[in-house]
Amino acid sequence: MSQATTFQVQDGQLIGARQVPSPNFNQRPADTEIQLVVIHNISLPPSQFGGGYIEQFFQNQLDWSVHPYFQTIEGMEVSTHLLILRTGEVLQFVNFNDRAWHAGRSTYLAQKECNDYSIGIELEGSDDLPFEPVQYDVLTQVVACLQQVYPKIQQHIAGHSDIAPGRKTDPGPFFEWNAFRQQLHHFKNK
Numbered sequence: 001m002s003q004a005t006t007f008q009v010q011d012g013q014l015i016g017a018r019q020v021p022s023p024n025f026n027q028r029p030a031d032t033e034i035q036l037v038v039i040h041n042i043s044l045p046p047s048q049f050g051g052g053y054i055e056q057f058f059q060n061q062l063d064w065s066v067h068p069y070f071q072t073i074e075g076m077e078v079s080t081h082l083l084i085l086r087t088g089e090v091l092q093f094v095n096f097n098d099r100a101w102h103a104g105r106s107t108y109l110a111q112k113e114c115n116d117y118s119i120g121i122e123l124e125g126s127d128d129l130p131f132e133p134v135q136y137d138v139l140t141q142v143v144a145c146l147q148q149v150y151p152k153i154q155q156h157i158a159g160h161s162d163i164a165p166g167r168k169t170d171p172g173p174f175f176e177w178n179a180f181r182q183q184l185h186h187f188k189n190k
């Protein structure tokens, strides 16, 4: 691990992330404890990186005419709490205390509507390409930080494909679950 931990949570904000507010959120149901992290991948256009289109998309500011693919998602209003770019930079779109719109129809351990009680983390990536090592490093640091603040998450990290099987495939076959879990374990026990 080359970087020191610099992340902390204050009032639902991740200190160390660039704040990029999205209008796409609402309140979590009353008395809902955060108990799950959902890992996703996204790239716009698919399997192309950089360009700033993902953050424009989550801010409802994407110019749909820029690329033919964008027309297939025109008007969609979605968000995530965090996005980890290929460079390792972390962006926060929605406060953790609020409900981001990342999971859609979903079920985790027989509990529906994962958006109600989860934190969504998007990795800039695709189902076709490996993620960057720095993305695993940063994901590890961020999840370790979140687990301290929201202890239920310690037992509950899932992929979008786990909570919406048949409908979603991300984070995809290139996401190295075992390596990530090992890295997280080592990071927390160092």
Ligand SMILES: [Zn+2]
Pocket: 039, 040, 041, 102, 160, 168, 170
């Ligand atoms: Zn997803």
